[in-house]
Amino acid sequence: MRDILHLPVLSAALPELLAGEESLGVRVRWVHVSDSLGVAKLLDGGELLLSTGAGWSADDSLLTQFIEDLVRVGAAGLVLELTQGIDRAPLAVREACIRLGFPLVVLHKEVKFVAITEAVHSRIISDQTEALRARDALHDLFIGLSLRGSPADYIVAQLSRVLDAPVVLENINHQVVAVETLAAGDDILAGWELRSRSARREAAGACATTGATAGTGATGTAATVSAATDTGASAGWDIVPVEARGVRWGYLVALPGEPHPAGRLQVMEQAAVALALGRLADRDADEWTRRGHEQLLAGLLGGRYLTELGVTLRLEAAGLKVRDRMLLGLVLAVAPDGAAVAAALAAATAIGADAIAAAYPSANPTGRSAQLMVALSLPAEARFPDAAASAFAQAVGQALSLSSPSGAATPAAPVTPDIAIAVGGEAHDAASLLASLEEAAELLRRNSSAPRRGVEVHRVENRPLLRLVTALGSDPRLQAHSEQMLRPLIDHDLEFGSGLLAVLTAFAAHPGNRTKAATASHLSRSVFYQRIALIEDLLDVDLDDGETVSALHTALLARGSLR
Incomplete structure (x- = not known):
């Protein structure tokens, strides 16, 4: 309705909104022209009614019933062209529209209704064509992702970018499997399980209230938690199950965002199909986990x-x-x-x-x-x-x-x-x-x-010592200590392949027990002692000195944590 009021053909007729400003977000499915007070029985919902008021009764009760009937069948709004016979909207009509929040617009200048009908229908058909094109593109996107075996987190990320809204993939226990938060940050996950369970109950309750059939809503195909059913943090969530062959693995949840030409729920259902195909192809039943x-x-x-x-x-x-x-x-x-x-x-x-x-x-x-x-x-x-x-x-x-x-x-x-x-x-x-x-x-x-x-x-x-070195592993001073202490051995190993670092590691791991150290090095005792002597010469140290051995052990641990 809001978009229609800004169409040039309607703007030229000097429109004035008298009631229902809060309902201007309602979608208009079609335009109908009639001056009959009994027109409601000809409508299916979503129509914008154009009228000149000619033939309207002067009986206030009939006019009030006329507006109530339009609201009951789900009409989108009423546009009344003021003529010489009716220079203002009847008070009973205006009061009923205000009371029911039903959009009422009067036109102060004459306009051809066929021009309004043409403009609105053209816009509706254009939007429907755009939606079909968008759905085709999305079908190609998500089917392509599933055929390429894209992982769940990548599909969730693509869905989030398409909707320009945070998206969460959760398992049936309401635990988050994958999430793309965009600019919203990780705060959206605070108290996730409680909020998700509440949203599911609210959506199921809304479906029951509106008389939805089994297989729809949060426990079936898809559902939206609207502000009318949830005034909490989950208002505006769209929820779609991920399931195939009678098995449900989880739910896709999209947080509030702008409308999508193809419809948010329809976009999510395409992504859910891609995820379900991926699960069917997984040999590992716990692949998501x-x-x-x-x-x-x-x-x-x-x-x-x-x-x-x-x-x-x-x-x-x-x-x-x-x-x-x-x-x-x-x-x-x-x-x-x-x-x-x-x-x-x-x-x-x-x-x-x-x-x-x-x-x-x-x-x-x-x-x-x-x-x-x-x-x-x-x-x-x-x-x-x-x-x-x-x-x-x-x-x-x-x-x-x-x-x-x-x-x-x-x-x-x-x-x-x-x-x-x-x-x-x-x-x-x-x-x-x-x-x-x-x-x-x-x-x-x-x-x-x-x-x-x-x-x-x-x-x-x-x-x-290992715990200390692990905690300080990224400290450049520790890295410099390791390089300074071990450089001669590193250079010798690189040039001759002598394995002196491995020998020193075994020695540091078994201080005071060279026999066990030799065994750990897979060397005979005589060869092991020769390597130890070579290490002492290259480093110019005494490996019988406890402080020296500790410093070398620290250097070895630091080098190991960086590799």
Whole structure:
């Protein structure tokens, strides 16, 4: 209605809005011309009625009933051309329109109704053509994404850009799988689960109130939470389920934004189809969970967040409670595939903890990491002793052995797997959780070459120097110390391939026990002693001096944390 009032053909007739300003956002589907007070029975809703008032009754009750009938059938508004017979809108008509919020416009200058009809219909058809073109383009976009196997987070990002509004993909438990916030920031995720559940109830209630049939609304095809049904933070949300073959995996939620020519819900439904096709193609039933956790933890480790509060909100929206909790970073020496992620999440649930799990980012040239990282959230007063860590690793290892496709018969008794788990320091916020994960990864890397028998638990509390170096790893002064102390050995290894750094690492790991150090270096004692003597000569140090060994150990740890 608002757009129609600004059409040149209508502006030339000097229009005056007498009522219904609050309803000018209503969409006009068609234009109808009639002077009959019984015209309502000929309308289907969405029509703009043009009239000269000729033949209108002077009975106020009939005029009031006329307006009430137009509102009842869903007419968009009434345009009354003032003529010599009617120089003003009847008072009963005006009062009824004001009371019902129904747009009433009078024209002070004569105009051909056919010109108005032509202009409005042309605009409607033009908008419909634009919508069809937009839908075709969107169909090509999202079907192309699904055919290329684009991940869920990329599809969500493209949908967000198309709608120019924040978009969230959540699973059926209202945990955020992927999100694109645009300029809105991570604050939109505050209290996400509660707000999402409330929005779903409001949308379902609105559908029930308006008499929607089964299969529509928040529990069916699509729904909008309008300000009329929700005065809270979820007003204006559009919600579309992601489902196929009778299986529902989650929902797409678009936060308030400008209208789209193809219709916001229709755009979202195209994106939901692309997501559903991707899920059908996934061999891993928990692909969404795995990818979502990978992005969260990779973003945390890579510092790809603006504020600590922002990353806290993202973690909590994904189901990991952060505030007022005891947090731990765990890293396990297992292949981080979908089965490992599922096993880790199940092990966390078994001890009453929240968790997110993913592959630890690796510099492995093959691009495949052999470490599974887990961010664990426990009640603030809880503890995670070695026995709990061992049980956690054993549960993951046994779950992986049972899910192995080897085809071997399931053993009568569970077999204790050969697996290592590293436990970082206790954390109580997102920043210290990051440190805990990095500590655990470095600790496991330091112990990755040793043969394993059963479950091995490594705790950063038992390696205070490693914890210090990990915390200061990006400090340029520590990097300079490492370079200064080790440069002669680095140059010698690069030129002759002598492996002196590895020998010194074994020596520092087993101070006072050269026999064990030689074994760890895979060298005979005589060769090991020769290499130690060469190291002392190149560095001009005495490796029997405790302070020197500590300084070299620190340099080695710093070099390892930077590689």
